[in-house]
Amino acid sequence: MPMPSPVRRVRAFRTRRSRRSRTRRLLERHLVVMVVTALVSMTALLVSYREVQNAAGEMRTHGAPAVQGVAATQLALLRAHEEAQKSVTQRTDTVVGAGARYETQLSAAGQGLSRLSDVQLDGERGRGVLETVNGVMTSYSSSLTLGAVKYVGDTDDLMQQEKFQEAQTLLRRPGTGVVPRLDVLQEHQMRRVDRVSSLGTLQQTGWAAAELGLLVLALTAISALWVLRGRCGRSGDPWLLAALLVIVALAVVPLRATVSTQRQLDSARLQLVGIEQQANNHESLAKSQRFVTDKSTDLRGRLAAQNWQSWTYYGALGGGALIVLLPAVGIVRRLNADYWRAG
Numbered sequence: 001m002p003m004p005s006p007v008r009r010v011r012a013f014r015t016r017r018s019r020r021s022r023t024r025r026l027l028e029r030h031l032v033v034m035v036v037t038a039l040v041s042m043t044a045l046l047v048s049y050r051e052v053q054n055a056a057g058e059m060r061t062h063g064a065p066a067v068q069g070v071a072a073t074q075l076a077l078l079r080a081h082e083e084a085q086k087s088v089t090q091r092t093d094t095v096v097g098a099g100a101r102y103e104t105q106l107s108a109a110g111q112g113l114s115r116l117s118d119v120q121l122d123g124e125r126g127r128g129v130l131e132t133v134n135g136v137m138t139s140y141s142s143s144l145t146l147g148a149v150k151y152v153g154d155t156d157d158l159m160q161q162e163k164f165q166e167a168q169t170l171l172r173r174p175g176t177g178v179v180p181r182l183d184v185l186q187e188h189q190m191r192r193v194d195r196v197s198s199l200g201t202l203q204q205t206g207w208a209a210a211e212l213g214l215l216v217l218a219l220t221a222i223s224a225l226w227v228l229r230g231r232c233g234r235s236g237d238p239w240l241l242a243a244l245l246v247i248v249a250l251a252v253v254p255l256r257a258t259v260s261t262q263r264q265l266d267s268a269r270l271q272l273v274g275i276e277q278q279a280n281n282h283e284s285l286a287k288s289q290r291f292v293t294d295k296s297t298d299l300r301g302r303l304a305a306q307n308w309q310s311w312t313y314y315g316a317l318g319g320g321a322l323i324v325l326l327p328a329v330g331i332v333r334r335l336n337a338d339y340w341r342a343g
Contacts, residue, residue, distance in 0.1 A: 023227070027331050030224040034217060034243075034327040041213025042320035045254055048206035049313055052258050055196050059268055060303040063193045065119040067272045068296040070186045071279035073112035074179055075292060077140070079285045080105035081171060084148040085164060102148060106141055113137065121192040122185055129185045136170055136178050143167040186276060193272055197265040207255070214251040218244060221327065228334055239330025243323050250319045257312040264302055271299050 083102035113134055120126040147163030171178050221244045228237055278291045 024335060026227055027224065027335055030220055030227065031327060031331045033220050034224070034331075035324055037213050037217045037220065038320065038323045038327075041210050041217060042250075042316075042323070044206045044213065045210035045250065046313070046316060046320065048203055048210060049254050049258060049316060051203055051206075052199070052261050053309070053313065056261050056265060056303065058196050059193070059265060062119045062121055063189075063196055064268060064272060064296075064299050064303060066116065066121050066189050067186065067193060068275060068292065068299070069112050069116045069119065070182050070189065071275050071292050072289070072296075073109050073116065074182050074279050075285055075289045076105045076109035076112060077137070077171060077178060078282060079289060080109065081144060081164075081167060082285055084144050084167075087148055088160065088164075102144065106144070109137070120185065120189065122188045126185055126188065129181055133178055133181050136176075136181075140167050140170040140178060143170065186279075190272070190276060193269060197269040199262055207258070211251060211255070214247055217323065218247045218251075221247065224327070224331060237330045237334065239326045239333070243326035243330070246319050246322045246326065250316060250323065254312055254316045257309045261309060268299055268303055271295055271302075 080102045083105060087102070113130060117127065117130050120130065122129070143163045143166040147160045147167060169177070172180070174180055221240050225237060225240050225244075228240075275292050275295050278288050278295075281288050
């Protein structure tokens, strides 16, 4: 059997070397694409996920309590006026302790205003409204108390009616009364609640970028496995296979947690709309108060943070590190060990 000529041996060596070089460059390109795509997609995913969780936190600590607080305060003030007038019409205004009901409602309204100063959503404008409401409410409470407690009996009917009229004016005067001012604050708060609880265009774009990046990352990992199988004689790389599993988990679990949180926010927004509407129903104030109280209790339970949703962020953070490290380890090992077997 004739020996190959030196020229043929050189050509064969150069061909094998060229193929090995192309395989190495191909694997390096896969590595660069996977690292860059992993960094971009995980940045988009983590930021988008954190935004949704922050929205749920704001709704839980400020949004829902603020809307509920305004509704409860309005109803308590209106109920106080109603109970004071009932004491007159039912002729119990001269009975000791008859004013307990309206005093209880005034106390509840005062407590509600105190809590609102900490949770209201309208910033400096909201604080200004509450300061004004507190001042007007002091005058309202004084007029109502005089009408219900001091000017009682047949000889003081005119003064009693005058004080009740003063209280009614302070409570309902268009634009400057306590209830209209709180209506304006509530309107601004509901706008904020709507913005916070809705998945905006920027957030939707972030999730689309994250999911698209993870899809590209998964396809690149599959392509790298195919290259290792076809050119390096490896049936499967455990590092790349593990990275592929982590990529699938990252594409599914955070998105599922976000969908669950968004459903909670949508449900909470609808319930707050119902609370706002019921607060404007003055036909049966006692019934409206019970409705607001019951819905508020239910809403607190619905907005309670789920542990698995909170821990998903940290899991995604760890998974993001893995989908950078695992492909790097797997491909670099093959570059240093197997790329020379190409051909």
